[in-house]
Amino acid sequence: MIQKLFFYASPQNFYPLAGKLWPVFACLATVLTVWGLWLGMFVAPTDFQQGEGYRIIFVHVPASWMSMVIYLAMAFWALLGLTFNTRLSGMMTKALAPTGAICAFLSLWTGALWGKPMWGTWWVWDARLTSELILFFLYLGHIALTNAIDDPRRADKAGGILALVGALNVPVIYFSVKWWNTLHQGASVSLTKGSSMAQVMLEAMLIMGVAFWMYAAAMALYRVRSIIVVRERHAQWVAELPEVKAQMMKNASGGTKA
Amino acid sequence: MIWNSWNDFWAMGGYGLYVWGSFGVTALCVALEIVWVKNARAQALTQIAHELVAETNSKEWS
Numbered sequence: 001m002i003q004k005l006f007f008y009a010s011p012q013n014f015y016p017l018a019g020k021l022w023p024v025f026a027c028l029a030t031v032l033t034v035w036g037l038w039l040g041m042f043v044a045p046t047d048f049q050q051g052e053g054y055r056i057i058f059v060h061v062p063a064s065w066m067s068m069v070i071y072l073a074m075a076f077w078a079l080l081g082l083t084f085n086t087r088l089s090g091m092m093t094k095a096l097a098p099t100g101a102i103c104a105f106l107s108l109w110t111g112a113l114w115g116k117p118m119w120g121t122w123w124v125w126d127a128r129l130t131s132e133l134i135l136f137f138l139y140l141g142h143i144a145l146t147n148a149i150d151d152p153r154r155a156d157k158a159g160g161i162l163a164l165v166g167a168l169n170v171p172v173i174y175f176s177v178k179w180w181n182t183l184h185q186g187a188s189v190s191l192t193k194g195s196s197m198a199q200v201m202l203e204a205m206l207i208m209g210v211a212f213w214m215y216a217a218a219m220a221l222y223r224v225r226s227i228i229v230v231r232e233r234h235a236q237w238v239a240e241l242p243e244v245k246a247q248m249m250k251n252a253s254g255g256t257k258a
Numbered sequence: 259m260i261w262n263s264w265n266d267f268w269a270m271g272g273y274g275l276y277v278w279g280s281f282g283v284t285a286l287c288v289a290l291e292i293v294w295v296k297n298a299r300a301q302a303l304t305q306i307a308h309e310l311v312a313e314t315n316s317k318e319w320s
Contacts, residue, residue, distance in 0.1 A: 051272070
């Protein structure tokens with residue numbers, strides 16, 4: 001098992017694995033989204049307090065969950081990279097960041113569109129909203145920092161430290177509704193107390209949550225393949241990839257014409 | 259099915275702007291990200307192929 005993990009820690013071995021896995025995650029994401037949206041938009045009943053406006057929950061909660069989960073995943077890869085000095089870790093951290101940034105943005109955007117009709121305001125500087133905004137900036141900071149450093153290994157180190165330190169913000173977001181008096185409501189789903197929602201609403205939300213998870217996995221795996229080939233471009237195995245050879249043929253034929 | 263008509267569905271009980279504003283932008287972000295990662299991959303492959311062709315050419319000449 002451990003040996004297998006180390007085997008796939010090498011970019012050369014991870015590249016084909018990621019190539020096999022991303023279509024599986026993409027298919028799962030598609031099927032689960034269709035199922036979750038069907039349940040959420042056509043089966044789940046009207047909420048007695050919020051009318052139909054509550055349906056924003058089916059994108060807001062999954063996006064918010066994934067914004068936190070992806071950051072923790074980045075911190076996990078960063079920790080691996082900084083302790084074992086594996087090359088793949090930095091590439092995975094980098095591949096996850098854009099999807100995480102999009103999830104954090106969607107969390108804020110859908111939250112504003114939900115806040116306006118229910119609270120009467122697009123935005124308040126309360127603990128939950130502010131810490132989520134900080135998370136969004138941490139993602140942007142990570143992308144900017146790793147892109148600004150030319151040497152990829154040094155970029156990985158700097159990005160890894162930012163990912164690790166920034167991860168402290170994730171529990172702050174999660175517990176902010178408990179620690180402070182916020183306009184944002186408390187958790188609708190809790191591990192200890194169960195759920196305060198109707199069964200179908202909860203099911204739809206959880207299915208959408210898993211769908212977002214699968215989507216994020218597909219995106220990160222797809223993106224990491226592009227990062228791997230560029231960073232390992234001087235290795236023989238990259239030159240022998242069929243997709244690289246095909247592209248070389250195309251370039252060569254285009255080149256003679258020009 | 260809980261809706262009486264498609265009009266009802268799109269109106270979302272008066273919350274249409276907020277609900278569809280949320281779902282619409284989410285769908286847009288997903289679509290943009292997919293286009294974006296596909297472009298990045300195509301670009302990466304073109305760049306590598308370009309360098310490899312240049313390398314083999316320079317070897318042939320030397």
